Amino acid sequence: GQNIDQPTEMTATEGAIVQINCTYQTSGFNGLFWYQQHAGEAPTFLSYNVLDGLEEKGRFSSFLSRSKGYSYLLLKELQMKDSASYLCAVMDSNYQLIWGAGTKLIIKP
Amino acid sequence: DGGITQSPKYLFRKEGQNVTLSCEQNLNHDAMYWYRQDPGQGLRLIYYSQIVNDFQKGDIAEGYSVSREKKESFPLTVTSAQKNPTAFYLCASSHIAGGPTDTQYFGPGTRLTVL
Numbered sequence: 001g002q003n004i005d006q007p008t009e010m011t012a013t014e015g016a017i018v019q020i021n022c023t024y025q026t027s028g029f030n031g032l033f034w035y036q037q038h039a040g041e042a043p044t045f046l047s048y049n050v051l052d053g054l055e056e057k058g059r060f061s062s063f064l065s066r067s068k069g070y071s072y073l074l075l076k077e078l079q080m081k082d083s084a085s086y087l088c089a090v091m092d093s094n095y096q097l098i099w100g101a102g103t104k105l106i107i108k109p
Numbered sequence: 110d111g112g113i114t115q116s117p118k119y120l121f122r123k124e125g126q127n128v129t130l131s132c133e134q135n136l137n138h139d140a141m142y143w144y145r146q147d148p149g150q151g152l153r154l155i156y157y158s159q160i161v162n163d164f165q166k167g168d169i170a171e172g173y174s175v176s177r178e179k180k181e182s183f184p185l186t187v188t189s190a191q192k193n194p195t196a197f198y199l200c201a202s203s204h205i206a207g208g209p210t211d212t213q214y215f216g217p218g219t220r221l222t223v224l
Contacts (some may be wrong), residue, residue, distance in 0.1 A: 012125065030211075031211070041217065041218070042201070042215035043152075043214060045214070087152070089152075096154065097152075099151035100151050101151045
Protein backbone atom coordinates (compact mmCIF):
# COMPACT_ATOMS: atom_id res chain seq x y z
CA GLY A 1 0.00 0.00 0.00
CA GLN A 2 0.92 3.64 -0.20
CA ASN A 3 2.02 5.41 2.95
CA ILE A 4 3.28 8.79 4.06
CA ASP A 5 4.63 9.21 7.60
CA GLN A 6 5.15 12.45 9.48
CA PRO A 7 5.42 13.21 13.20
CA THR A 8 2.07 14.13 14.66
CA GLU A 9 3.24 17.15 16.61
CA MET A 10 6.40 19.17 17.21
CA THR A 11 7.22 22.09 19.47
CA ALA A 12 9.86 24.75 18.85
CA THR A 13 10.88 28.15 20.18
CA GLU A 14 10.43 31.47 18.42
CA GLY A 15 13.60 32.38 16.53
CA ALA A 16 14.87 28.80 16.41
CA ILE A 17 15.12 26.26 13.57
CA VAL A 18 12.92 23.19 13.18
CA GLN A 19 13.07 20.24 10.79
CA ILE A 20 9.89 18.32 9.93
CA ASN A 21 10.52 14.90 8.42
CA CYS A 22 8.44 12.96 5.94
CA THR A 23 9.02 9.39 4.77
CA TYR A 24 7.04 7.82 1.99
CA GLN A 25 6.32 4.55 0.22
CA THR A 26 4.30 5.09 -2.94
CA SER A 27 3.56 3.48 -6.28
CA GLY A 28 5.89 5.58 -8.35
CA PHE A 29 7.08 9.11 -7.72
CA ASN A 30 6.33 12.30 -9.62
CA GLY A 31 7.26 14.86 -7.03
CA LEU A 32 6.81 15.76 -3.38
CA PHE A 33 4.88 18.76 -2.12
CA TRP A 34 4.83 20.58 1.20
CA TYR A 35 1.80 22.61 2.26
CA GLN A 36 1.11 24.80 5.27
CA GLN A 37 -2.33 24.73 6.87
CA HIS A 38 -3.44 27.07 9.63
CA ALA A 39 -6.24 25.84 11.85
CA GLY A 40 -9.61 26.01 10.12
CA GLU A 41 -8.11 27.20 6.85
CA ALA A 42 -7.16 25.67 3.53
CA PRO A 43 -3.68 24.29 2.80
CA THR A 44 -1.34 26.68 1.00
CA PHE A 45 1.52 25.52 -1.22
CA LEU A 46 5.04 25.87 0.16
CA SER A 47 7.42 23.83 -1.98
CA TYR A 48 7.89 21.16 -4.64
CA ASN A 49 10.80 18.71 -5.00
CA VAL A 50 11.26 16.17 -7.77
CA LEU A 51 15.07 15.91 -7.89
CA ASP A 52 17.35 15.02 -4.98
CA GLY A 53 18.70 17.93 -3.04
CA LEU A 54 17.74 21.09 -1.24
CA GLU A 55 15.33 23.76 -2.48
CA GLU A 56 15.54 27.02 -0.59
CA LYS A 57 12.79 29.61 -0.49
CA GLY A 58 13.35 32.35 2.03
CA ARG A 59 13.07 31.03 5.58
CA PHE A 60 11.78 27.68 4.32
CA SER A 61 13.84 24.95 2.66
CA SER A 62 12.82 21.48 1.51
CA PHE A 63 15.09 18.49 0.96
CA LEU A 64 14.48 15.28 -0.98
CA SER A 65 16.24 11.92 -1.16
CA ARG A 66 14.38 9.66 -3.59
CA SER A 67 16.56 6.64 -2.85
CA LYS A 68 15.65 6.85 0.83
CA GLY A 69 12.01 7.86 0.32
CA TYR A 70 12.66 10.82 2.59
CA SER A 71 12.07 14.53 2.67
CA TYR A 72 12.26 17.26 5.25
CA LEU A 73 11.00 20.80 5.57
CA LEU A 74 13.36 23.17 7.38
CA LEU A 75 11.96 26.33 8.91
CA LYS A 76 14.45 28.96 10.09
CA GLU A 77 14.01 32.04 12.30
CA LEU A 78 10.70 30.73 13.53
CA GLN A 79 7.90 33.22 14.01
CA MET A 80 4.67 32.81 15.95
CA LYS A 81 2.74 32.89 12.68
CA ASP A 82 4.52 29.66 11.66
CA SER A 83 2.32 27.80 14.15
CA ALA A 84 0.34 25.58 11.78
CA SER A 85 0.12 22.06 10.42
CA TYR A 86 2.57 21.08 7.70
CA LEU A 87 1.37 18.54 5.16
CA CYS A 88 3.62 16.33 3.06
CA ALA A 89 2.14 14.92 -0.16
CA VAL A 90 3.63 12.69 -2.86
CA MET A 91 2.43 12.50 -6.45
CA ASP A 92 2.33 8.84 -7.47
CA SER A 93 2.67 7.16 -10.85
CA ASN A 94 -0.97 7.99 -11.66
CA TYR A 95 -0.34 11.66 -10.87
CA GLN A 96 -2.54 11.41 -7.78
CA LEU A 97 -1.48 13.12 -4.57
CA ILE A 98 -1.04 10.87 -1.55
CA TRP A 99 -1.24 12.90 1.66
CA GLY A 100 0.37 12.51 5.04
CA ALA A 101 -1.70 13.26 8.14
CA GLY A 102 0.27 16.44 8.78
CA THR A 103 2.59 17.67 11.52
CA LYS A 104 1.20 20.20 13.95
CA LEU A 105 3.94 22.71 14.78
CA ILE A 106 3.60 24.66 18.00
CA ILE A 107 5.80 27.73 18.43
CA LYS A 108 6.49 28.96 21.95
CA PRO A 109 7.77 32.45 22.76
CA ASP B 110 -8.25 38.24 -8.59
CA GLY B 111 -7.73 34.65 -9.64
CA GLY B 112 -8.62 31.95 -7.20
CA ILE B 113 -10.94 29.26 -5.97
CA THR B 114 -14.14 29.99 -4.10
CA GLN B 115 -16.23 27.63 -2.03
CA SER B 116 -19.58 28.30 -0.50
CA PRO B 117 -20.91 28.25 2.07
CA LYS B 118 -18.11 28.34 4.65
CA TYR B 119 -20.28 26.62 7.28
CA LEU B 120 -23.19 24.33 6.54
CA PHE B 121 -25.56 22.50 8.84
CA ARG B 122 -27.71 19.66 7.64
CA LYS B 123 -30.24 17.34 9.17
CA GLU B 124 -29.78 13.63 8.80
CA GLY B 125 -31.42 12.29 5.67
CA GLN B 126 -30.96 15.46 3.63
CA ASN B 127 -28.81 15.88 0.56
CA VAL B 128 -26.65 18.99 0.40
CA THR B 129 -24.58 20.53 -2.41
CA LEU B 130 -21.25 22.28 -1.86
CA SER B 131 -20.18 24.81 -4.42
CA CYS B 132 -16.68 25.16 -5.92
CA GLU B 133 -15.72 27.70 -8.60
CA GLN B 134 -12.29 28.56 -10.01
CA ASN B 135 -11.12 31.25 -12.44
CA LEU B 136 -7.53 29.99 -12.75
CA ASN B 137 -8.22 28.27 -16.07
CA HIS B 138 -7.20 24.97 -14.50
CA ASP B 139 -8.23 21.78 -16.24
CA ALA B 140 -8.32 19.56 -13.16
CA MET B 141 -10.50 19.93 -10.08
CA TYR B 142 -10.63 17.84 -6.92
CA TRP B 143 -12.73 17.31 -3.84
CA TYR B 144 -11.12 16.23 -0.59
CA ARG B 145 -12.42 15.46 2.84
CA GLN B 146 -10.38 16.24 5.95
CA ASP B 147 -11.04 14.73 9.35
CA PRO B 148 -9.06 15.48 12.53
CA GLY B 149 -5.77 13.58 12.69
CA GLN B 150 -6.04 12.26 9.16
CA GLY B 151 -4.57 13.22 5.82
CA LEU B 152 -6.67 14.62 3.03
CA ARG B 153 -8.75 11.92 1.38
CA LEU B 154 -9.77 12.22 -2.26
CA ILE B 155 -13.51 11.98 -2.95
CA TYR B 156 -13.74 12.75 -6.68
CA TYR B 157 -11.64 14.43 -9.32
CA SER B 158 -12.16 15.70 -12.83
CA GLN B 159 -9.59 16.38 -15.52
CA ILE B 160 -11.94 17.56 -18.24
CA VAL B 161 -15.46 18.86 -18.62
CA ASN B 162 -18.18 16.20 -18.53
CA ASP B 163 -15.80 13.60 -17.10
CA PHE B 164 -14.89 12.72 -13.52
CA GLN B 165 -13.36 9.85 -11.61
CA LYS B 166 -13.97 8.34 -8.20
CA GLY B 167 -11.35 8.83 -5.55
CA ASP B 168 -10.71 6.71 -2.49
CA ILE B 169 -13.93 7.54 -0.62
CA ALA B 170 -16.57 8.29 -3.29
CA GLU B 171 -19.41 6.33 -1.69
CA GLY B 172 -22.26 8.60 -0.64
CA TYR B 173 -21.06 11.52 -2.78
CA SER B 174 -21.79 12.71 -6.32
CA VAL B 175 -20.32 15.40 -8.56
CA SER B 176 -20.81 17.05 -11.93
CA ARG B 177 -18.50 18.98 -14.26
CA GLU B 178 -20.67 20.81 -16.75
CA LYS B 179 -18.34 23.81 -16.94
CA LYS B 180 -14.57 24.07 -16.67
CA GLU B 181 -14.92 26.59 -13.84
CA SER B 182 -17.34 24.67 -11.65
CA PHE B 183 -17.24 21.34 -9.79
CA PRO B 184 -20.08 21.03 -7.26
CA LEU B 185 -20.15 18.19 -4.74
CA THR B 186 -23.38 16.67 -3.43
CA VAL B 187 -23.27 14.91 -0.09
CA THR B 188 -26.14 12.46 -0.17
CA SER B 189 -28.06 10.87 2.66
CA ALA B 190 -26.20 7.65 1.86
CA GLN B 191 -22.98 9.10 3.30
CA LYS B 192 -22.89 7.60 6.79
CA ASN B 193 -20.55 10.06 8.47
CA PRO B 194 -20.67 13.32 6.52
CA THR B 195 -19.55 15.75 9.23
CA ALA B 196 -16.13 16.96 8.04
CA PHE B 197 -14.15 19.78 6.46
CA TYR B 198 -14.50 19.66 2.67
CA LEU B 199 -11.81 21.14 0.45
CA CYS B 200 -11.94 21.81 -3.25
CA ALA B 201 -8.72 22.18 -5.24
CA SER B 202 -7.67 22.76 -8.83
CA SER B 203 -4.50 22.38 -10.90
CA HIS B 204 -3.05 22.29 -14.38
CA ILE B 205 -2.32 18.89 -15.90
CA ALA B 206 1.16 18.99 -17.38
CA GLY B 207 3.46 16.99 -15.13
CA GLY B 208 5.82 18.65 -12.70
CA PRO B 209 5.43 21.73 -10.52
CA THR B 210 2.57 23.09 -12.60
CA ASP B 211 0.50 20.22 -11.20
CA THR B 212 0.50 22.04 -7.87
CA GLN B 213 -2.97 21.93 -6.42
CA TYR B 214 -4.44 25.16 -5.10
CA PHE B 215 -7.22 25.05 -2.56
CA GLY B 216 -10.39 26.93 -1.88
CA PRO B 217 -11.18 28.10 1.69
CA GLY B 218 -13.19 24.99 2.50
CA THR B 219 -16.70 24.20 3.71
CA ARG B 220 -17.26 22.82 7.19
CA LEU B 221 -20.30 20.55 7.10
CA THR B 222 -22.04 19.52 10.30
CA VAL B 223 -24.86 17.01 10.35
CA LEU B 224 -27.26 17.54 13.22
